[in-house]
Every structure is written in C-alpha cells, then in structure tokens.
C-alpha cells in the first residue's frame with residue numbers, strides 16, 4: 414500500500430480560550446476525521462487542531478493508526494525528500510506544525526523565541542519550553558479574525574501616554590517623561606518593562622479607572638479601543654494585558670483570506686475568530702498576560718525586538734501558484750522563512766483541478782466541501798470537511814468537487 418497520498422488524523426487541544434463544543438471548527442474537524450474516538454463534548458473548549466509530527470499530539474494514519482513520524486522514519490528520503498532531510502537534519506519529523514485555531518477568548522500576550530534563545534530556554538527550563546526550536550508563525554483568517562500584532566508606532570504610544578492618565582500613572586511620571594521626550598526603541602523597552610513590573614495595587618486601581626472611562630465615555634479612547642478594553646476586561650478582569658496589549662500593541666483585523674506573519678520575538682495575542690496557522694515545528698511560547706498559564710515576564714521583556722510597525726505592514730498578501738491549474742483558485746501564502754508555505758485551493762463551484770508535484774512533504778486540511786482527491790487511478794480518496802491528508806514529495810494531485818470546496822496545504826520545499 415503506497416502512502417504517497419494518505420488520509421491522516423490530527424488531534425485537538427482543549428485550551429480554555431477555545432470555542433465551546435460544536436461551535437468550534439476544531440471540534441467539528443476533529444470529529445469528522447475520527448468519529449469513533451472524538452465525541453464532541455458541548456461543555457468543552459476546542460482551541461487547536463494539531464496536524465504534524467510534534468510529539469505532544471502525534472498525527473496518525475487513518476488506515477492503520479501508525480504514527481506519521483513512524484511512516485516517515487521508515488523511508489525518510491521518500492517521505493521528506495533528500496533535500497529536506499539534509500536542510501533540516503530530519504529523519505522522522507516534519508519541519509512545520511500545521512493547526513486550525515478556533516478562538517472564543519483572547520490568547521496570552523506572548524512571543525516565541527528565536528533559535529538561539531529556544532536552545533537556552535530548553536536547557537534552563539525544559540518543563541515550560543518543550544523543544545529547542547524557534548517558532549515563527551503565520552495566521553490565515555478562515556473567518557474574520559482579530560489579534561494584537563507587534564508594538565504600535567512610537568508616536569501612537571506617546572499619544573496614549575499624553576492622553577490616557579491611567580497609562581502614565583501606572584508607569585510613573587519619570588518614565589513617562591523620558592519616553593515623551595525621546596520616543597525610541599530603548600525607551601519603549603523601558604515603558605514595557607515598567608508596565609510588566611507594575612504592582613498589583615496600582616494595576617487594579619488604574620485598570621478600574623481605565624475600564625470605567627471606557628464604559629462611561631467610549632469616545633475618550635475611541636470606540637474600537639474602548640470596546641476592546643471592555644471586552645477583554647470581561648474575560649480577564651484587571652489584567653496587565655489591558656495595558657501591555659490594548660494600549661501598546663497593534664489591533665489587527667484580518668478579513669477571511671487575509672494573512673499575517675509573525676517573526677520570532679515579536680509580541681502578539683490572538684483575540685477572536687477561526688484561523689489556519691502554520692509554524693516551524695515548535696511549541697515554545699513566552700507568555701505574560703491574559704493567561705492562567707506559566708508567565709515568563711523577564712524573558713519576554715529581555716527578548717522582544719521592540720520594532721514598531723503599523724498594522725498593514727504585518728499583513729502577508731497571497732501570491733500566484735504556478736503549479737496549480739484547472740477550475741480552482743490557487744493562493745500561495747509564502748512567508749520569508751524556510752520551514753513552510755501554505756497554499757489555499759478554492760473551488761466556487763463544481764470543477765476539477767490539478768496540482769503538480771512539490772519537492773517536499775505536505776499536509777492538507779479541507780475546511781469546506783466534499784469531493785475526491787487522487788494521485789493516480791488506483792488511489793482515489795473521499796474529501797470531506799475536516800479531512801486531513803499527508804502527501805509525499807513529488808506527487809501530482811487531482812482534485813474534483815460537485816460544489817464549492819476549500820482546502821489548505823502546508824508544505825516545505827528546499
């Protein structure tokens with residue numbers, strides 16, 4: 414039995430911020446892929462659906478339950494390609510981790526380490542840092558999606574310090590004055606550090622005042638910022654994220670099909686919506702706010718780049734994909750890193766499409782629709798919403814549907 418194209422089964426993560434039960438696309442996809450073993454619990458949050466070879470949630474073959482990592486190690490040159498094996502020094506795992514996220518409540522204010530820091534953190538604190546890899550990541554909006562992404566422009570932060578008394582009071586007049594006199598990267602780090610190290614009494618006092626003003630006079634901060642402060646305070650009352658997130662990070666809105674890319678050491682937090690997410694194969698998260706999980710504030714403060722961009726600079730526009738043809742639209746999301754690209758294949762009506770071989774491994778998830786996918790006449794597999802497939806390198810695919818169909822294909826090509 415060739416496994417050039419094989420249906421596989423990923424696994425859900427029930428983090429507290431996920432959408433509940435069948436409201437979550439993660440729950441629906443996990444159940445559709447494995448109806449015997451995944452019975453949706455309507456009271457449970459279904460946050461992430463993992464597809465890949467990360468040991469925390471190993472993907473398995475639907476045919477015999479074998480781990481995908483074991484299939485790859487049985488013949489790494491066939492299932493990774495020689496170039497990927499050599500480039501990433503791999504013999505039984507994929508260089509990327511592919512996910513669906515379904516977000517009800519804000520995720521932690523976080524960043525991910527670069528390679529050097531990841532190795533240090535893994536050595537120092539293996540309990541909280543499960544691997545030694547960096548974790549640059551890309552989010553593609555399946556529904557409208559909002560997130561904090563990167564620091565606001567310096568002038569905007571200066572404006573907030575001048576006009577939001579609670580913000581300047583929390584960090585004190587001296588630090589406020591230093592930043593206002595010279596809004597620089599170094600002074601942004603000073604402001605962020607003062608916020609993150611503020612004492613609980615001040616945090617409660619000034620967050621109560623911030624929330625009250627947002628409620629009584631939304632135009633004071635602007636409708637969007639006031640709404641954000643009230644919504645997130647409902648989720649995490651008096652949390653430091655109201656200052657380090659709402660007042661210091663860009664509020665980014667992605668329409669369906671839009672994408673954003675996050676380099677290592679950039680602050681972010683996803684707020685709401687369903688996304689496809691792809692990242693280098695790692696689960697290293699440095700957290701600091703909006704979370705009951707382990708926070709590593711000093712590591713976060715010391716490792717951020719303190720670069721500041723406006724929101725649109727964070728977005729990643731799709732490009733053409735030359736090797737796709739037929740009745741589908743092919744959108745290639747190709748971030749500036751080696752570990753992954755993600756191809757969206759979209760049929761708006763009945764049709765057929767062909768995709769030439771890619772010289773590396775792929776994982777496909779179908780987020781909408783039904784049809785057939787095949788790599789030859791002997792291997793035609795049913796396509797359904799939530800279905801996941803592993804595709805070996807250099808395998809040409811044919812896809813057909815009688816209606817609309819959307820799938821996302823994560824791949825790595827050296």
Ligand SMILES: NNC(=O)[C@@H](O)[C@H](O)[C@H](O)COP(=O)(O)O
Pocket residue numbers: 428461520521523550681683690692698700704706
């Ligand atoms: N930005 N998104 C990610 O990094 C995801 O891949 C992570 O798995 C989540 O951020 C984890 O979030 P919590 O630590 O549960 O708050």
Ligand SMILES: [Zn+2]
Pocket residue numbers: 523524525550681
């Ligand atoms: Zn992240």
